[in-house]
Amino acid sequence: MTEREPGSLTWPRGLSGMCYGGDYNPEQWSLQVWAEDMELMRRAKVNLVTVGVFSWSRLEPSPGVYRFDWLDQVMDLLHQTGIRVNLATPTASPPPWFSFAHPDALPVTRDGVRLWHGSRDTYCVCAPAYREACRRIAQALADRYADHPALAMWHVHNEYGTWCYCDHVAVRFRQWLRARYGDLDALNEAWNGAFWSQWYSDWDQILPPRATQYLPNPTQMLDFRRFMSAELLAAYQEQRDILRAANPDIPITTNYMFYPGLDNWAWSQQVDLTALDHYPSATDQRAEEQTAFGADLARSWARGHPWLLMEQATSLIYTGDVIATKEPGRMLRHSLSHIARGSEGALFFQWRAPVAGAEVYHSAMVPHAGPATRVFKEVVALGEVLERLEEVRGSVPRTDVAILWDAEAWWAVESAGFPSTRVRYLDAVSAAHRVLWRAGYVVDFARPDADLSRYRLVLVPSLYVISDEAAANLTNYVANGGHLVVSFFSGIADPRHHVRLGGYPGAFRTVLGIRVEEFHPLLDDAQVTLSTGDTGRIWSEHLHLEGAEALAHYVGGCLDGQPALTRHRWGKGVGWYVSTRLDDDAYGRLVFRAAEEAGVTPPPTGASGECEVVRRWGAHSSWLFVINHSDRPHHIPAEGVDLVTGAEVRGQVSVPAGGVAVIREAR
């Protein structure tokens, strides 16, 4: 199958405005309810629904026996109602008959426990029977619906990310390793098989990293994660190619969960449209931080092409043990926060709250209490707002600040047996994003080997693993005038997970002008004090200057007088280094100082975490999104027309507590 140029076919067929809708599971309901659904969807101005995500057992009730009558009716009904369909392949949830026919396709945990049927995602992606069944059902759907007039997009699978450690996986893992290393000696060297007598003498001795007696081999673990991401991607590609062959004019995507399992840079080369599911996990301001974080990531993965918020919740924030309710207005604000950052619409899980089942209390667009509810009123109101935003499509936010994002660094930095389990990749990256978000900056994420020349400032949080090429890329970035703010536990290892010897942070020593002799990780109740009066937690280091200047020193303890924060002129740029986990205020001060020196474009006046102000730029116009998350009005300089109210804006827009505005700017 020839590759389609990413971004060449990026939009659901037949839709011009913002996408609005959600997962629609009508197979759980009677025909009467379907009729009411159509009426309510019209009222809410829904224009796109995802159908069939978990419908395998209703589509193929027994092996090779297909029941398309109900789906035919659903597709036709939606078409008559003027609603487009994002048709899913149901492969995330094989039917019970499949698991009974192929028990070897049920997933096995690290401990060797084979899971039973009874939930969803009970499959092993490497089981030949599973892959074959996926191809068959994808082909059957393609044969039947590829030319259906309601079909706007294909949605392959759901949230790829299920792992397995069974013998099928072992076979595929070995094949992947052979392709990566060529011969066993190279693998043994990469995995440092000389340590703990792990030298393999036959490929068949190599296993997925199953539960073992003590610490697992970190390179084996890292390779396994690389392999699983690639294998899941191969499974996606198989289905994609079947669907594409049936009708090359239909874009194809899959929905990402914000999850450590995938290398989303690689995946995003293979989807026509980047699609993200996003569910904040805290009820305080972290919900808004997480929303902006997810949206900035999705836009970056899409590399400047449109992206789509494929799922969010109308009225729920699941904190892990409580299903909290989203306050009135929060759904609209979260939707606009995604759209301000490039999403071309807002979709939900799911349209109608079910009467039973595992997610019975997951909020929906039509709640259990029906349409005469606060939630449905807000759903209708959001539909009206999105209709008015059609002209915004195709525009994008611009920024000259980036944070490096790398799945391999995430996987590697959390290896077992490392100096501190408190060093978590997501904590480090979200702290970098948070300080910028709170100050009103929109931030891109970038891969370490990307062309960074359009950014004046690049933040590098805990980028533990880095290749020589990517390290040279960052060094050149600084040599050419860029400002790089590196924080601790970065640049330490090469892609084989081998420490770069001679002093930390290995790959960045030259550009940062420092050498770290020893880590001093901190226990939970410990903190270090700096000469600036700031404090650091989690981590500290015994650091030597090798060309850099010290901006702050450690005070007291065994690091007394040693440099803690440094700055190094290198070529035309500057490398900054942070050797401890500063609190947000102190980290922010350092980052903003670097931003100022780097000449970063300041955020729009009045922008903050309390009141997001984000500009999307088109070829000839711009739109200013103002999203007031606070309980007081905000007054933001603006000139133009507010698309939400239709009002003219002269000089400034006053957005009430909890309110929003989207201003087409007069230029």
Ligand code: GLA
């Ligand atoms: C995911 C899934 C949905 C649903 C929601 C619930 O995003 O794709 O099927 O389970 O989570 O939050």
